[in-house]
Amino acid sequence: MAKKAAHTAPDNGSDISTEYSISQLSQEFDVTTRSIRHYEDIGLLSPNRRGQTRIYSQADRTRLRLILRGKRLGLSLEDSREIIDMYEPGKTNIDQLKKLIDAIQLQRHKLNQQLDDISKLLKDLNQAEADCIDALKTNGSQ
Amino acid sequence: MAKKAAHTAPDNGSDISTEYSISQLSQEFDVTTRSIRHYEDIGLLSPNRRGQTRIYSQADRTRLRLILRGKRLGLSLEDSREIIDMYEPGKTNIDQLKKLIDAIQLQRHKLNQQLDDISKLLKDLNQAEADCIDALKTNGSQ
DNA sequence: TCTAACGTTTACGTCAACGTAAGCTTTATG
DNA sequence: CATAAAGCTTACGTTGACGTAAACGTTAGA
Numbered sequence: 650m651a652k653k654a655a656h657t658a659p660d661n662g663s664d665i666s667t668e669y670s671i672s673q674l675s676q677e678f679d680v681t682t683r684s685i686r687h688y689e690d691i692g693l694l695s696p697n698r699r700g701q702t703r704i705y706s707q708a709d710r711t712r713l714r715l716i717l718r719g720k721r722l723g724l725s726l727e728d729s730r731e732i733i734d735m736y737e738p739g740k741t742n743i744d745q746l747k748k749l750i751d752a753i754q755l756q757r758h759k760l761n762q763q764l765d766d767i768s769k770l771l772k773d774l775n776q777a778e779a780d781c782i783d784a785l786k787t788n789g790s791q
Numbered sequence: 792m793a794k795k796a797a798h799t800a801p802d803n804g805s806d807i808s809t810e811y812s813i814s815q816l817s818q819e820f821d822v823t824t825r826s827i828r829h830y831e832d833i834g835l836l837s838p839n840r841r842g843q844t845r846i847y848s849q850a851d852r853t854r855l856r857l858i859l860r861g862k863r864l865g866l867s868l869e870d871s872r873e874i875i876d877m878y879e880p881g882k883t884n885i886d887q888l889k890k891l892i893d894a895i896q897l898q899r900h901k902l903n904q905q906l907d908d909i910s911k912l913l914k915d916l917n918q919a920e921a922d923c924i925d926a927l928k929t930n931g932s933q
Numbered sequence: 934t935c936t937a938a939c940g941t942t943t944a945c946g947t948c949a950a951c952g953t954a955a956g957c958t959t960t961a962t963g
Numbered sequence: 964c965a966t967a968a969a970g971c972t973t974a975c976g977t978t979g980a981c982g983t984a985a986a987c988g989t990t991a992g993a
Binding site: 720723762771773785 | 877892905909912920927
């Protein structure tokens, strides 16, 4: 009785079985539905279906969030796949685990490199800004 | 008299007029000559010529370094162009300066976002690694 | 009932950032 | 002298990450 249409909204917000439509995710993350379907095409997402319609779970939503974070960091979708696959359960194969640890080292290295790059860039930007302001003061009165 | 062939190597290393060939830069930065020429095609570099041959200055080398840093950060070449142009002298136009300061704010915002993303990712990686090691210990003895 | 909003598949198009190949010139060296 | 190494231009090809359009199904509301 307390059950409304499940594809509209379940009765509470923090349900573990919360579902999302493709357009909901599209709006929430400001990404086109085309992109979301593309991520599925290349196997980065695999939502359940109700009939033909895609139904996204919390886990799917998290994966999408990770994909988009990767994009902001300039990773390719393949890079993101590697990272995201690290979170998957059932990686109990020992060789897999060792390979994973190596992959993690590598990613960490890349990220530290990025941190370095960013701090340099931020310094540069600060300097550039200071120069601008300086030029405005010096030059603005002429 | 102390002048050796200028295109081989000037007599010291920190000469302001140091020159580089395309293959030297290619090796130093581990990027193909094709890419370097491409950056020139789209106006990101404009080295002098000795005859037909490109001669890169310190300034050119710096620009290339900035381009590649931008790439590591996932910037498009157009993004890099904007940033790099901030360093150019002769930006004395006041309106330009104000626009520049705005652009700097924007870049700073993006970079801070990236910093946030990276720190999250690093945390995730640490966690993933810990999980791996844990799984190795627990599972490795079976 | 019809039409508007959302969903689907299939498939060709596009854009950035180069890769790759052909064909030519210049320079150094056995 | 010849031939290898580095440089050049021109131009078509490729790859990733979607955009865009067509053509169709389903559901809610006037």
